Amino acid sequence: MLIRRGALLDLWSHSEAADDAILAAPASDRVFWDGVDERTRLLIIGEADRLRDAAWPQPRLQDWSAYPRTGDRSAYEHALFLRNRRTRLAVLAAAIEPTEERLLEAADGLWLKVEQSTWCWPAHDDVFSRGLRVPDPRHPFVDLGAGEDVALLAWSTLLIGTELEQHAPGLRERLGHEARTCVLEPFVERAWHWEGDEGHVHNWAPWIHGNLLVAAVAFAAPPLRARVMDRCVDGLDRYLAQLPADGAIDEGFGYWWQGAGRAFDALAVLDTLTDGSVAAETRDGALAPLAELARFPQRMQVGPGWFASFSDAEARADEGTPWHVLHRAAMLCGLPEVAEFALAERAGREEPSLCGLDEGVHAGLGRMLAEISDLSSGVVPAQHPASAPPAAQPRAKDGVFLASIGVGIRERAGLTVVVKSGHNGENHNHNDLGSIAVAVDGIPLLPDLGRATYRAETFSDRRYELWNMRSDWHSTPLPRGAAQLPGAQWRAGAAVIDDGWRLDLTESYPGRERWIRTVRVTDAGISVRDESEVLADPATRIVVVCAGAPERAGDGVRVPGRAGARDLLLNFEAADVQFETVEVDDPYLRRSWGERVTRMLFAPASARMWEMRGEAR
Structure with a gap:
């Protein structure tokens, strides 16, 4: 403690x-x-x-x-x-x-x-x-x-x-x-x-x-x-x-x-x-x-x-x-x-x-x-310099990993990546085990949506009916199409590796079938590799949430940059992909993510392993 x-x-x-x-x-x-x-x-x-x-x-x-x-x-x-x-x-x-x-x-x-x-x-x-x-x-x-x-x-x-x-x-x-x-x-x-x-x-x-x-x-x-x-x-x-x-x-x-x-x-x-x-x-x-x-x-x-x-x-x-x-x-x-x-x-x-x-x-x-x-x-300056916004703080070479809450952050080549493990019984919990979020040049393009306006449902037994709380609106897998459930019994382990993290999502879903997600952040960009026998199921999807509306770019997907940030180009192994875009009317969500957000639903063709890579362009 x-x-x-x-x-x-x-x-x-x-x-x-x-x-x-x-x-x-x-x-x-x-x-x-x-x-x-x-x-x-x-x-x-x-x-x-x-x-x-x-x-x-x-x-x-x-x-x-x-x-x-x-x-x-x-x-x-x-x-x-x-x-x-x-x-x-x-x-x-x-x-x-x-x-x-x-x-x-x-x-x-x-x-x-x-x-x-x-x-x-x-x-x-x-x-x-x-x-x-x-x-x-x-x-x-x-x-x-x-x-x-x-x-x-x-x-x-x-x-x-x-x-x-x-x-x-x-x-x-x-x-x-x-x-x-x-x-x-x-x-x-x-x-x-x-x-x-x-x-x-x-x-x-x-x-x-x-x-x-x-x-x-x-x-x-x-x-x-x-x-x-x-x-x-x-x-x-x-x-x-x-x-x-x-x-x-x-x-x-x-x-x-x-x-x-x-x-x-x-x-x-x-x-x-x-x-x-x-x-x-x-x-x-x-x-x-x-x-x-x-x-x-x-x-x-x-x-x-x-x-x-x-x-x-x-x-x-x-x-x-x-x-x-x-x-x-x-x-x-x-x-x-x-x-x-x-x-x-x-x-x-x-x-x-x-x-x-x-x-x-x-x-x-x-x-x-x-x-x-x-x-x-004079402890806090009364006058502020009329200059550009402050630069992002440099991170230690190995980034940050806070084991108590399962949050890791690592920065390379203009990409800052956040991973989430832990459990689904945390305070103000979202069902987000194994999720990733990616910022380009300090601006989040693949977000964790965070909170919306609080209502009675927010802190009731209907909390996880709210779309931004559910795992299918976080960048997580849907093994056999299943979303995560709330509760501390649903957990994800995390191990720090040389250039990222290895996440064990086996205990994150009702089926409790083996699923390993490895996230690497290097000078070449980001890679997310999912390994599981469940990838072969035709109902399995891998969700990637982005701000705005992505575009197909050859065999990949381009997520347009915001606020001066470069685009994020995603390349991936063979998979069908569908886009579902939501118009955002909540003031909290809109302030961070703009007028619309999209989830990309990937259906991998591979039976046991699938990888997605991203780089700033």
Whole structure:
């Protein structure tokens, strides 16, 4: 495991939490707030002013109840996230310029928050299982949404609580009452599924625990404060101890930010509360293995802005990705090359900006404050060079292989190849054993599609009816026409060889018939060799998924390049091939893969062995 179970608990038990620790500079600290760099200041003030005369977004009951009725969760979350975005911008603007007008705007957003019947997102609440179609304030449910909302209130109080008391007397007390009633007290009074156990890791845990640490500082007095903090530290310790020693995240690159990244956020809070004990133990102590966790995002890169997209991860880094979180983690762990990578990716955004300016949940107020602090101190450059996007990070000669999740990445001759083994019972699993993905010049052309918009079906027993989750829409074999099934009993072994990997897919399919896939990546290109008696079955197909629409090119297939990348030419031994193209309407899939994706279905003529080769042209 990544760290010894109890390592963080031991640190916490031997440290005295400072009651006067300052987690963020309050608005009264004019040296800090007057020193915010001009570009960041103008971004915040300008956007807050643009929103101030508009009506506040209002989540509706019909949007809340749409989740059990239609499976839609987006309409309610969209309105809620827009309102939270406006609130955090109003709070920051009030800290920068604590005028009455700005403080009253912030107070409006915070008052709307405490008037909400629930802070739980509809996809997580248990009211629907009790036959209700309205939130039940008598039985608060602590989920990601509740954690985000209580943290929004907590950071706001730490920033402008004194000023709010002057302009909206009683609001600060109300914020504290709702925080305790809706989140902190329910949290310590029952067990929550997302806290996991000693055998299962859950990415909600560090996200919620980190948020509740801040809420305890802002709103809880002894003994509640101690109960909340002790349980959060225990939860963070459990999460980190359950991660594998190689620092891999089975949910992929995109979920690093909301699991491991959230753990690093929480560790920064604990470091402040313990007067630097976390940093000391990370540099040379029981927390030193956290360095492997901080290396994961860089290891997953296939090109600037593009990453391996297995499970529910996305291939293309979102514009709102909070790269300063990785930069901070790298600095904590003493990894200058990872810190430089994070800064390069941040500078490579199409629109370099402050995190948290989008409406999503990449970054709440706490992450915005951390980035503002880093910008103001010069740790993160405020000005970005007007140059080409950052170059891809060079890989070690043998590439990357993370045995705990069965992911290998290797780069040669302008091709970056990702292979996936492991099992089909992973967190946010897709049925993808033995799959390959290929990027040319850093741009994925043979993709793992990753996630689509989340709906009720996404996390139900109908999950594997969704086409992008199924193995027949991954670049995998279909022995006798059979697709893979979900569950940890379906596995693929992997062995690293000199120039790639040998994958054993025998235990990946219901028939459990021998199938060996050998993937090689050399200066000559890529080769994928499948060996099995099952190749002789007329129903057997080998799937290769590509972005866009491929073209026949003599005896081969040409996959057109994208975004300036060269084409990928595929040559293969005798086989019939059919193309099936899907028009993409999902915004997540379309953002990465464009208007259409195609699967090529190869029917090999060979009885026992078939090989496909690829090269950039």
